[in-house]
Amino acid sequence: MVPPNPASVVTPKRPPSTRRALRARLAATALLAASGLLLSGCAAPASAGGAAGTTEPECVGTELPxxxxxxxxxxxxxxxxxxxxxxxxxxPVVDVDEQPELPVTLTDASGAEVTIESADRVLALDIAGTLAATVHGLGLGELLVGRDGSTGFAEAADLPVVTHDGHSISAEAILALDPDLVITDTTLGPRAVLDQLRDAGIPVVTTTRERSVDNVDEIITEVAAALGVPARGEALATLVGDELERVNAEIAAAIPxxxxxxxxxxxxxxxxxxxxxxxxxxxxxxxxxxxxxxxxxxxxxxxxxxxxxxxxxxxxxxxxxxxxxxxxxxxxxxxxxxxxxxxxxxxxxxxxxxxxxxxxxxxxxxxxxxxxxxxxxxxxxxxxxxxxxxxxxxxx
The missing domain is CATH 3.40.50.1980 (Nitrogenase molybdenum iron protein domain)
Structure with a gap:
């Protein structure tokens, strides 16, 4: 798997002309990478999700309690x-009338201090599709401009895929979408691509890579903080927590x-x-x-x-x-x-x-x-x- 990113300094703010030049140069580099000359995937399982570009199959369960x-x-x-x-x-999507309050400066899960000035074009990428689902659950799905191959919920089906081989991000595909914020963790790589995005002046926020039933609220809080919507984050964490408590109580009666x-x-x-x-x-x-x-x-x-x-x-x-x-x-x-x-x-x-x-x-x-x-x-x-x-x- 891709090793954790080291803490980095605040993403430098560059003049628009400099950022455009950097992105053009990086796009050219990424084109070579896409041809297999520079990028290589890890040898771990291809993905915790499905094949890139797929969406969930039709599978409807009973509605009986x-x-x-x-x-x-x-x-x-x-x-x-x-x-x-x-x-x-x-x-599930929260109904909270809170608009992103930006700019915001935070210390992400990698220990890096990151300043986010805008979140109008967002990429939320990880190997399980968790982060994009969380953005949507916060009621901000319209901000997403692309997705990873494991994001398969129907609401994201039309978004372009920026990963390949399930676990590798493409700098070329990301730069083409011109995001002003990338939220990710350490499950996708290569790490050099994320460094290239930072060099292009794109804020990259790293969330915890831990995934379990018990830390969904932590992930929600981190994503909400990056988008400048803490109240939405609190509401979604409460909604999910209450529903999980109900489900756990019902299942407990069935466990031998x-x-x-x-x-x-x-x-x-x-x-x-x-x-x-x-x-x-x-x-x-x-x-x-x-x-x-x-x-x-x-x-x-x-x-x-x-x-x-x-x-x-x-x-x-x-x-x-x-x-x-x-x-x-x-x-x-x-x-x-x-x-x-x-x-x-x-x-x-x-x-x-x-x-x-x-x-x-x-x-x-x-x-x-x-x-x-x-x-x-x-x-x-x-x-x-x-x-x-x-x-x-x-x-x-």
Missing amino acids: FGELELTAHPREFEGPSTACLADATL ADPAERPRTLFLYVRGDANVYYLFGEESGADSLIDAIGGFDVAEEIGWVGMRPITAEALVEARPDLVLVMSGGLESAGGVDGLLERLPALASTPAGEHRRFVDMADTEILGFGPRTPAVVEALARAVYAPAQSGPADATE
Whole structure:
């Protein structure tokens, strides 16, 4: 993955003519990079989201309240795959009459002091699509002029994509959009491109790269601060927090009281066409999803930290009852049958024997933005009420 950016000084303010010249020169450099002469991607998983330029597939879950669903009595023993679908794919948006108060100077997550004078043309980019969803949730989606490949919600479908290979940003594509603010984290690179943007006089604000159910409010607050709308940020954080509290209370009633009855769960990142199979463990964000739906976190038990290529030995030791995967990843491996054929060790686990896989759209499952409560609820439906969760035959 791309290493964290070091703290930098305040972005220098340059005369318009100087900025235009710099951007022209950088655009030429970026053109060479786009040809593969300068830029190179990292060797980690291609993306926490879908392929660049795609949007979320049609997947509509039941609108029945969770408490009215018919729950499976023994979630560890259920057989067959299911798909987690959002009951409502619409992004929650706050209704607060607050306009951006700029300029603002802040210290971002990298320790850099950044001054933002305008936020009329914004790029919010990260590997999970979290930041763009947050801007939209703040009621400022009209400020976005482009998107990353993992931003797949419908409201952003017409925006041009400025990433390639899922995790690499293109200086040429960014400069062509003439943004006056870039909000990102350290999950996209190369870092040199961000330095080029700063040299061109474009403020770059770095937010925390941590993604989990528990820090959505932190991300919202950081994005709101960069846009000069703290009241909108507070309102959105409260909205998401209250909804998550409601969802957690409903799910708690479905979680087996006996820990031994809770499904042993792991998150597998799959890109079958590239022969990439990663187990997402502790501190990856996937662990917080497993905890939120009441699963037994197998990665914690076997001491698996971060995101690392899976091994046959780890799968045998893990003995999962349930495997969470991205829908696109599962499809790339040839569905459940194809994945079990590619990973024989997985086929010998309880999850493999019962074909117990829960998939969810690549651009949703690890988004950790304003839709986090809806994502958690959709996953819980697919685990505890699989017959009422979504199109279970989608990945057969």
